[in-house]
Amino acid sequence: MKFWLRTFGDLRLLDEQGHATAFPEKGLVIIACLIAADRASVPRVPVAELLWGKSTPSTSFTNLRSLILRIKNRQFELDRHFLSFSESRIELNPSLLSCDVSAFGVAGPEEPFEKLALLVERFHEGLFLEGISLRSIVFSDWLAQQRERQTIALERAVDIARPLAAKPGEIALVKEAALLVSLAHPQDEVARRVLIEAHDAQSEVNHFRSVFERRSRLLSSWAAAAKRPVKGAVVSTKADSPTLEVPATEAAVHPMARVPRLSLLPPSNHGTDPAAAGIVTALLEDITIGFCVLNSIQVMAPYSAVQISRQTADKVAAFEHHDVSYVLDTRLSGVDSDRSLFCQLIYMASDEIVWAERFSIDGRDLARNNRDISRRLALSVASEIERHRITRAHFEQNPAAYHRYLIGRQYFSRLTLPNLRRARREMKAALHESPNFAPALSSIARTYSEEWFLTARGDVELLKSAETFALQAIAARDDMADGYRELGVAKLQQGALDESVEALELAEALSPHYADVIADHADTLAHCSQLEAACQKIEQAIELNPLSPDAYLWTAAGANYGLGRFAEALAYIDRIAAWLTGFRLRAGRCWATPRRRVLSSAELAKLTLTLIWINGF
Structure with a gap:
């Protein structure tokens, strides 16, 4: 021996x-x-x-x-x-x-x-x-x-x-x-x-390949077709001036960051259930392979991840030793058809939860659900890591600018003219600290398009300002979805439907699970009379964001109404939080349709009040 x-x-x-x-x-x-x-x-x-x-x-x-x-x-x-x-x-x-x-x-x-x-x-x-x-x-x-x-x-x-x-x-x-x-x-x-x-x-990676090939193709075609020059100037200090131009030499240069490393941790609570263990093993293997095909994230080998997850000592130190940037922590709950998988993406440097979602694992159709979950998980995590990495880079380079940006974002929770102008002021303060901060540029674009809505849609200069800032956000960071999203919204409001669809299609390709982008894309498709596609898109957005804003429900109601699905339209209207606005839509559209339905006494009372309110305005 x-x-x-x-x-x-x-x-x-x-x-x-x-x-x-x-x-x-x-x-x-x-x-x-x-x-x-x-x-x-x-x-x-x-x-x-x-x-x-x-x-x-x-x-x-x-x-x-x-x-x-x-x-x-x-x-x-x-x-x-x-x-x-x-x-x-x-x-x-x-x-x-x-x-x-x-x-x-x-x-x-x-x-x-x-x-x-x-x-x-x-x-x-x-x-x-x-x-x-x-x-x-x-x-x-x-x-x-x-x-x-x-x-x-x-x-x-x-x-x-x-x-x-x-x-x-x-x-x-x-x-x-x-x-x-x-x-x-x-x-x-x-x-x-x-x-x-x-x-x-099993067609397990075709989805990944097609999504990212499409993303590269759209980015290439956009770069070739747009070629919009970005002038070299500075931020205007006037409160309502839209003028902001990013120096071309700075905007064109993106810092080359190392590919972030991710560790997928299997659930710690599945060991007593062999069926659950099989589900988790197959799911993590599919997700790992999906990341390898994406080629945008380095994944720790599953064996090493399992060994670290079993350690009783300091796991954070183990992740630091292996240069792990993000950890996807998973937990199983429920039994049989009620089983669900909870996932949260953690940024290790600050122990920050970047993203979390719960997925239903239906035992009655396990193979199809596993494949769908693995696709959604891989794309969601890849998109969130990229978005978080970009934002972190801005934060690490200039914490003051990032702080002002976060303050400005708070004002978007309640859209009023004073709040929009406060948000714009904070975003411009952020740009004084870091002129290439793409999230602030796209947020300023949003303030102008929202102001156009709130001021009776009468000032076309607001839309031109929104478009200007959206283009500057794209110039500052052409691989972020937000700039293309704001450009698509501004183009829609100006009536340039084809350009709106093009920009929002690219925004969605860059962030396939960004619910707000998908909802805006659905709204544009509805305006283009592509109502069936609009319904599918808005349902996808609602699935990703179940506690949906009223804007999602409004888009869904309008698209279903256009297809003659009046019951579905009324169901979405009933979910709108601002019920007077919802009943105004009901009164203006569904009540006058050839397929009048019998309303309950409560609905009739609400509708009567709504009609009185409409006539009053």
């Missing part, structure tokens, strides 16, 4: 009985380096540079001599001389121990699926030398190269085994390995192709 050196995950030396054996850590690193490089010996000089760096050679050689002494003493105690030392070299005796990293070398198994299974097992155990942190740039560079080489070896093994996979177990192994490659190399096209091919039979 040989000793066993474990290098993936925790670095450990195990004896013949599998028990952990004490040994100098840097000595184990030397052994791992020799085995990973398929070398029997190495000069002392590069070993000293690897462990302690090149900056102070004399100190490195002194430290190496001390380490060699400790290694010799420990090997004497074990009566196992894994390493031997001469004046200039360090040699390995490979007959005394085996190592898990050998699977990646020439001595690994030759049978394709046996090799692939072994490599997958290594990746599941953790990263190569994961817990080792040496103050040496040489070691850091070498370790990165080794991990890259191991990922390439896994990719090659996938490429060899993929055309040979015929049995269900072989196909599942190839898919699992491709997922690991994609997690390590988000841009790897081979792994992406394998994932897409593996899941095409």
